[in-house]
Amino acid sequence: MTTVKTAKRTKRLNRSFMGNLGVYTVLFILAAFMILPLIYTIVSSVKPLEEFWVFPPRFTVQNPTTENYKDLFTILTDSMVPFSRYLFNTAFISIVGTGGHVILSSMCAFALSKHKFPGAKLMFSTVVLALMFNTTVTRIPNFIIMSNLGMLDTYASLIVPAFGSSLGLYLMKQFMDQMVNDSVLESARMDGAGEWRILWRMVMPMVKPAWLTLIIFSFRDLWNIGSTTFIQSEQLKTLNYVMSQISAGGVARAGATAAAGVIMMIVPVTVFIITQSNVVETMGTSGMKE
């Protein structure tokens, strides 16, 4: 293993020392730009209020406190909905939405990838076409559809559309196309295994990187989902909404905004850190031909 590594390192072609130095300088500056606002968020979340009112503003914190986090749970008392409710809503929507999305899109991707049936090609090309536009464009017509289905102002208005997200199906199908060998499935069929059994017992373990990737993408979208279009009831709204409410308070609420921000980012970032090597493996098959 070590010999392979050193061989790789010495054999890297077309690289000069000055070039490398330049490359790492640029990389460092860019990385600082990306990470500093997040570090600022974390630092500010433990900053007592009086330290926000100093001039010039300091990046660091003198007397760390947990007041901001406690504030989060009391700051919204006038809206009659406790912060924990928004947290619950977001967690509930994210977990149910992600679970349903992974299950339904795996089933569909399996059929599209490994079966030939009338309509399969049409289904997949529609999904590919749908990758080209964002759900923000369809928000208004979706409002009309949901009002006809009686889904407005329910959890379902946020959860059910997430089941049918196009990116997940696309990634899962591409991964199954390239990573699941047809002959293995064929021999299982010879042994009398049904399609359900083949999907859950054989294919799903093989495509673990793909469903972990679907989990992180779906979770990212749902954990951050805005709820103002489809949801009117305060007690059904999400963290994304409550965070914009708090941040409207400006510097006076900076600590609470930061604390809410930490809660918002810690979950998806942690999920990503755990799943990241699988995600990269999956994205290797994400390419589009044309």
Place this chain on the structure above:
Amino acid sequence: MSAVSLKLKRGNKKSLGHRIKKNAISYVLSLPYFIIFFIFTVCPVLISIFLSFTTFNVLEAPVFIGIENYARMFLDDDVFIIAIKNTFILAAITGPVSYGLSLAVAWLINDLNRVMRAFITVIFFAPSLSGNVLLIWTVLFSSDAYGYANGMLMNLGIINQPIRWLQDPQYMMTIVIIVVLWSSLGTSFLSFIAGLQGINRSYYEAGAIDGIRNRWQELWYITLPAMRPQLMFGAVMSISSAFSIGDVVTGLVGFPSTDYAVHTIINHLQDYGGIRYEMGYASAIATVLFLAMVITNRVVRNLLSKVGE
């Protein structure tokens, strides 16, 4: 060849109904997803196109009015013209820059060892994972001296008065662009990292023998052509998000923004659809945006097919 397709071969001469019956299991597997996808992704587009030729307030039935909505949009609605201008400025800057940045960073970290690469991937991907955390920028660019940007500039003596970053049309667009770029290294970035990882090392060795002299030639003649499928996919992802900027604007500068300085088509859509309930007009706006995305996608993918030639 799979058993299912063998079955299909045998069933080929029979009626479509028979073929569907033969493939029942395939439909049982695919339809639950597809029906939901169809209702919430395909139907909205169709409904949008249909309603764009009507006037519709949700309560009464839609009334057909021909192309009146489109005429009003381009001839009579000054704010829409501002919105379309802002949307194209934002898309033309954030789309290519974010795409280029994703590619550049992915390429730069490709030479690093596995642990460093994973670490830097997390740093660059984290902002796009953090969603509304971008609101922290409202604290950084707060309009008083306690905001970080103002405080720093005043402390250095560059400005005397705090700048109203998020209310002054002179700065709003720039700040929205910065924040959008900050949170835009997403799906395409990951796809590029994976694409670069997948390139066979022997291509580079062969290239060196064929006279590739530096990393730039290597990039253009070997690396980019080898990852063309990822470049295509990344373009699709970048384009659709570059045209969908709207919620970020509302979060940073409020709705409506001062003088509509960063009012986008998405904001306009939200205004007519979500607030005024003029669904016919809102649908026409959505249809225009939809077409802009699909056409840009076509053009860009044609351009990308020429990479490395």
